[in-house]
Amino acid sequence: xxxxxxxxxxxxxxxxxxxxxxxxxxxxxxxxxxxxxxxxxxxxxxxxxxxxxxxxxxxxxxxxxxxxxxxxxxxxxxxxxxxxxxxxxxxxxxxxxxxxxxxxxxxxxxxxxxxxxxxxxxxxxxxxxxxxxxxxxxxxxxxxxxxxxxxxxxxxxxxxxxxxxxxxxxxxxxxxxxxxxxxxxxxxxxxxx
Amino acid sequence: xxxxxxxxxxxxxxxxxxxxxxxxxxxxxxxxxxxxxxxxxxxxxxxxxxxxxxxxxxxxxxxxxxxxxxxxxxxxxxxxxxxxxxxxxxxxxxxxxxxxxxxxxxxxxxxxxxxxxxxxxxxxxxxxxxxxxxxxxxxxxxxxxxxxxxxxxxxxxxxxxxxxxxxxxxxxxxxxxxxxxxxxxxxxx
Amino acid sequence: xxxxxxxxxxxxxxxxxxxxxxxxxxxxxxxxxxxxxxxxxxxxxxxxxxxxxxxxxxxxxxxxxxxxxxxxxxxxxxxxxxxxxxxxxxxxxxxxxxxxxxxxxxxxxxxxxxxxxxxxxxxxxxxxxxxxxxxxxxxxxxxxxxxxxxxxxxxxxxxxxxxxxxxxxxxxxxxxxxxxxxxxxxxxxxxxxxxxxxxxxxxxxxxxxxxxxxxxxxxxxxxxxxxxxxxxxxxxxxxxxxxxxxxxxxxxxxxxxxxxxxxxxxxxxxxxxxxxxxxxxxxxxxxxxxxxxxxxxxxxxxxxxxxxxxxxxxxxxxxxxxxxxxxxxxxxxxxxxxxxxxxxxxxxxxxxxxxxxxxxxxxxxxxxxxxxxxxxxxxxxxxxxxxxxxxxxxxxxxxxxxxxxxxxxxxxxxxxxxxxxxxxxxxxxxxxxxxxxxxxxxxxxxxxxxxxxxxxxxxxxxxxxxxxxxxxxxxxxxxxxxxxxxxxxxxxxxxxxxxxxxxxxxxxxxxxxxxxxxxxxxxxxxxxxxxxxxxxxxxxxxxxxxxxxxx
Numbered sequence: 038x039x040x041x042x043x044x045x046x047x048x049x050x051x052x053x054x055x056x057x058x059x060x061x062x063x064x065x066x067x068x069x070x071x072x073x074x075x076x077x078x079x080x081x082x083x084x085x086x087x088x089x090x091x092x093x094x095x096x097x098x099x100x101x102x103x104x105x106x107x108x109x110x111x112x113x114x115x116x117x118x119x120x121x122x123x124x125x126x127x128x129x130x131x132x133x134x135x136x137x138x139x140x141x142x143x144x145x146x147x148x149x150x151x152x153x154x155x156x157x158x159x160x161x162x163x164x165x166x167x168x169x170x171x172x173x174x175x176x177x178x179x180x181x182x183x184x185x186x187x188x189x190x191x192x193x194x195x196x197x198x199x200x201x202x203x204x205x206x207x208x209x210x211x212x213x214x215x216x217x218x219x220x221x222x223x224x225x226x227x228x229x230x
Numbered sequence: 231x232x233x234x235x236x237x238x239x240x241x242x243x244x245x246x247x248x249x250x251x252x253x254x255x256x257x258x259x260x261x262x263x264x265x266x267x268x269x270x271x272x273x274x275x276x277x278x279x280x281x282x283x284x285x286x287x288x289x290x291x292x293x294x295x296x297x298x299x300x301x302x303x304x305x306x307x308x309x310x311x312x313x314x315x316x317x318x319x320x321x322x323x324x325x326x327x328x329x330x331x332x333x334x335x336x337x338x339x340x341x342x343x344x345x346x347x348x349x350x351x352x353x354x355x356x357x358x359x360x361x362x363x364x365x366x367x368x369x370x371x372x373x374x375x376x377x378x379x380x381x382x383x384x385x386x387x388x389x390x391x392x393x394x395x396x397x398x399x400x401x402x403x404x405x406x407x408x409x410x411x412x413x414x415x416x417x418x419x
Numbered sequence: 420x421x422x423x424x425x426x427x428x429x430x431x432x433x434x435x436x437x438x439x440x441x442x443x444x445x446x447x448x449x450x451x452x453x454x455x456x457x458x459x460x461x462x463x464x465x466x467x468x469x470x471x472x473x474x475x476x477x478x479x480x481x482x483x484x485x486x487x488x489x490x491x492x493x494x495x496x497x498x499x500x501x502x503x504x505x506x507x508x509x510x511x512x513x514x515x516x517x518x519x520x521x522x523x524x525x526x527x528x529x530x531x532x533x534x535x536x537x538x539x540x541x542x543x544x545x546x547x548x549x550x551x552x553x554x555x556x557x558x559x560x561x562x563x564x565x566x567x568x569x570x571x572x573x574x575x576x577x578x579x580x581x582x583x584x585x586x587x588x589x590x591x592x593x594x595x596x597x598x599x600x601x602x603x604x605x606x607x608x609x610x611x612x613x614x615x616x617x618x619x620x621x622x623x624x625x626x627x628x629x630x631x632x633x634x635x636x637x638x639x640x641x642x643x644x645x646x647x648x649x650x651x652x653x654x655x656x657x658x659x660x661x662x663x664x665x666x667x668x669x670x671x672x673x674x675x676x677x678x679x680x681x682x683x684x685x686x687x688x689x690x691x692x693x694x695x696x697x698x699x700x701x702x703x704x705x706x707x708x709x710x711x712x713x714x715x716x717x718x719x720x721x722x723x724x725x726x727x728x729x730x731x732x733x734x735x736x737x738x739x740x741x742x743x744x745x746x747x748x749x750x751x752x753x754x755x756x757x758x759x760x761x762x763x764x765x766x767x768x769x770x771x772x773x774x775x776x777x778x779x780x781x782x783x784x785x786x787x788x789x790x791x792x793x794x795x796x797x798x799x800x801x802x803x804x805x806x807x808x809x810x811x812x813x814x815x816x817x818x819x820x821x822x823x824x825x826x827x828x829x830x831x832x833x834x835x836x837x838x839x840x841x842x843x844x845x846x847x848x849x850x851x852x853x854x855x856x857x858x859x860x861x862x863x864x865x866x867x868x869x870x871x872x873x874x875x876x877x878x879x880x881x882x883x884x885x886x887x888x889x890x891x892x893x894x895x896x897x898x899x900x901x902x903x904x905x906x907x908x909x910x911x912x913x914x915x916x917x918x919x920x921x922x923x924x925x926x927x928x929x930x931x932x933x934x935x936x937x938x939x940x941x942x943x944x945x946x947x948x949x950x951x952x953x954x955x956x957x958x959x960x961x962x963x964x965x966x967x968x969x970x
Contacts, residue, residue: 116238128256134263196816373870396513
């Protein structure tokens with residue numbers, strides 16, 4: 038039981054995928070202009086990450102490992118992720134056309150989100166079992182969403198503040214992200230991973 | 231080697247079937263985003279954007295054919311609202327399509343010159359002109375959107391643009407002046 | 420018996436500056452040369468004039484009628500001749516003109532026929548409300564909402580508490596205080612009338628504790644049996660305790676919901692001057708034609724309260740109090756926190772004018788603003804528990820959706836935030852700007868939706884016309900075909916010609932067939948054979964002809 042709690046704490050806070058591992062920075066910067074968009078993206082990524090983490094584990098465990106085809110992991114995982122993202126895209130398009138339009142290109146780009154592939158590969162590397170894989174994926178996504186929402190809230194306020202001319206736009210956003218990262222480094226060392 | 235190809239093929243077929251099924255199940259009809267874009271546009275139906283009305287322009291934006299900065303009556307506020315809705319960047323208004331007028335205008339027909347030809351009635355996109363052949367034409371002020379499409383067809387040039395003045399009900403507080411960047415230097419006492 | 424009171428969030432203790440205008444009793448202001456009555460002195464639709472230029476009117480005569488439900492009539496505040504009905508400048512921050520009835524007083528100040536209500540308790544509440552409505556009574560606390568509407572709880576609401584607002588929390592203003600000192604019984608009588616109209620259970624008159632004389636006099640005017648349901652309560656002096664929502668919180672501990680009204684929690688709040696005006700209507704039959712106005716400020720020789728006929732130009736009142744024009748920077752209508760600069764001093768006082776404040780020159784409030792340092796003082800003093808700092812940033816960025824998410828429309832524009840801001844940012848100006856922009860946007864949207872509907876209907880109409888035209892053409896074509904079947908048409912003539920030609924060819928072929936070839940130098944045998952064949956042919960021809968005739 039503690040194992041699972043530790044996995045969650047590790048992926049959400051201590052070894053946060055965006056601010057500590059520096060994976061998944063593209064949607065982090067691209068979708069964080071508005072809070073509503075960020076929340077939507079967070080939910081979509083959670084769905085994708087958890088599902089693809091589980092599917093990748095199953096594919097590896099029952100199709101690749103028994104036949105000694107571990108070298109196909111990258112291709113197979115990318116295939117799984119692409120399919121899950123396609124599926125998610127269809128569901129989002131149907132249920133919330135506005136979110137679909139607003140997320141735009143970033144929804145299919147979840148496929149190339151290195152955090153998603155990273156989770157799948159790390160699951161293999163750390164030899165997680167089924168439940169651990171699922172929790173790892175879910176925790177990673179929750180951590181991603183948390184940080185994305187926080188960052189979007191800060192960016193909304195910074196957008197209307199008196200930022201010096203030279204820093205307006207992406208510059209101040211990156212500086213903010215850096216400061217957030219420093220803050221999250223405060224958790225360093227609490228849980229190994 | 232064979233096992234590898236086989237496994238990947240099986241995976242691909244399986245996923246392909248899944249996606250195909252999902253595509254049918256989650257099919258999307260129409261495009262509700264057009265309604266949302268149309269709700270932002272000012273409905274002047276003037277055609278300055280290059281499209282015959284606000285709805286065609288909204289459809290063009292949704293298809294990706296038109297940019298969001300082509301509507302002069304909507305002005306900067308309209309561009310910002312569209313940028314917000316679609317997650318695109320705010321751009322300045324495209325000068326090719328005309329300039330944004332701060333003051334609202336309506337048109338008025340000079341009744342002494344009107345010859346009752348009905349050309350302006352046919353041109354008005356919101357039917358704001360009342361009249362019939364060989365009868366006096368007049369503009370309903372409350373319905374006029376200020377698109378000025380009636381002015382070119384008039385053969386006797388009897389339609390004039392007049393500004394709409396504010397009254398107490400529509401008066402707006404002015405925006406407060408921007409503040410100083412630095413505090414004023416006070417002389418030591 | 421100590422009554423439990425609550426606190427509202429924030430608020431300020433401001434220097435009162437009230438003593439200066441309370442040293443002299445209230446006197447009637449002199450009759451001016453001109454009385455200007457704007458058609459809109461209330462919230463709602465403007466009134467419509469019912470008199471003509473040149474007509475002679477009496478004091479209290481109705482000169483304009485209410486145009487809609489939320490509207491109020493206007494009455495002449497003195498007798499005289501209507502010299503103009505035209506647009507005149509009115510005391511509004513915009514400086515825009517409004518239709519007004521201008522009366523030249525004849526000096527007699529003659530009342531019209533007055534009809535007091537002898538026994539209001541016998542009247543049905545709705546009849547009572549109509550009397551109050553016809554007398555043009557609006558909220559005299561400053562908002563000017565037609566009072567008869569606030570005396571109608573509606574079929575679904577019960578009024579638990581009726582509150583009379585005698586707080587008068589803004590500095591400098593003392594007109595309500597003087598009214599409470601001079602005519603306490605009128606206020607209580609007015610309250611009883613209101614209680615009857617609302618069927619309220621409890622009544623409270625709230626007075627700030629800096630008005631000790633008013634408190635004592637009111638308490639002394641209270642009759643014993645009235646004390647059972649009516650309490651006169653002294654509340655701590657703090658600005659803005661006179662704000663409706665803040666006062667309700669202090670007295671009952673309840674909060675009026677956002678976007679809601681006090682009636683939603685069973686409370687109705689009126690000003691003490693409104694109560695006194697209602698008493699005058701019922702007991703004396705006099706409509707609203709005059710009110711107490713505080714004329715004060717550091718540049719006046721004799722600041723005091725005056726009983727003013729509505730429509731008196733402001734300059735007359737200032738002159739009556741010894742106004743030093745050269746030392747005055749501007750004259751505010753209202754108090755120092757919520758008042759606005761009068762665009763021109765010949766503008767009239769209206770039903771909602773409660774104070775004229777002459778500001779001296781060289782006051783620090785006009786210095787330019789500095790950048791916001793995010794100190795948060797504004798949020799600490801806001802009586803509506805809003806976040807002025809956030810609203811400021813979003814108003815500055817013109818983000819009107821976000822600013823509404825911070826409850827912009829719950830702002831009562833009291834000015835506490837601007838008062839404490841160390842950077843002297845004119846916060847209330849930002850909120851007023853944002854509010855009017857949002858209203859303008861809503862109006863534009865309505866207009867745009869309407870235009871879209873008309874455009875779509877027009878497209879439908881053109882489509883329909885096209886279809887009808889096609890239908891008509893189709894029907895006409897069919898009609899023509901049906902009514903003319905004879906071959907007089909071109910096609911049929913051609914047909915006949917072709918048939919004739921074919922018959923000719925046939926006939927020719929027939930005759931040609933009958934002509935024999937190679938019949939010279941025949942021997943007898945050949946001749947017999949030919950004859951036999953001829954006979955056979957003839958026989959067949961006859962049978963074929965039979966067949967032709969009878970197919």
